[in-house]
Amino acid sequence: MSQHPSLKVSSTGTEQRSVLKRFEKVKTLQEKKLWSEETSIFHLPKVKTVRVKVKKAVAETPKEGAASAPAAGTTATAPAKKGAVAPTAPSAGKSAK
Numbered sequence: 725m726s727q728h729p730s731l732k733v734s735s736t737g738t739e740q741r742s743v744l745k746r747f748e749k750v751k752t753l754q755e756k757k758l759w760s761e762e763t764s765i766f767h768l769p770k771v772k773t774v775r776v777k778v779k780k781a782v783a784e785t786p787k788e789g790a791a792s793a794p795a796a797g798t799t800a801t802a803p804a805k806k807g808a809v810a811p812t813a814p815s816a817g818k819s820a821k
Contacts, residue, residue, distance in 0.1 A: 740773070740775050740776070741773070742773055743773075744771055744773060746765060746768070748771075749768050749771045750765065750768070752771045753768070753769070753771065
């Protein structure tokens with residue numbers, strides 16, 4: 725018998741959590757020098773979580789000089805706009821009527 729997909733825990737730990745555990749709060753407060761050994765572990769102040777945003781990799785721009793001009797015999801094409809349909813070449817088997 726197989727396991728239902730909703731019961732699988734393959735993505736555990738990959739999402740950003742909004743609530744820190746107590747030891748994580750204490751560690752963050754120690755880094756900010758707001759925690760001492762005499763401080764109680766109860767009634768801790770709120771700690772803001774840091775959300776990491778991953779930026780998409782930007783394509784490298786060509787260097788100036790020989791690399792910026794297209795090679796002889798090739799044609800440069802402009803990037804297609806979103807939603808635009810690329811023109812297709814007619815197939816050899818079909819004849820135009």
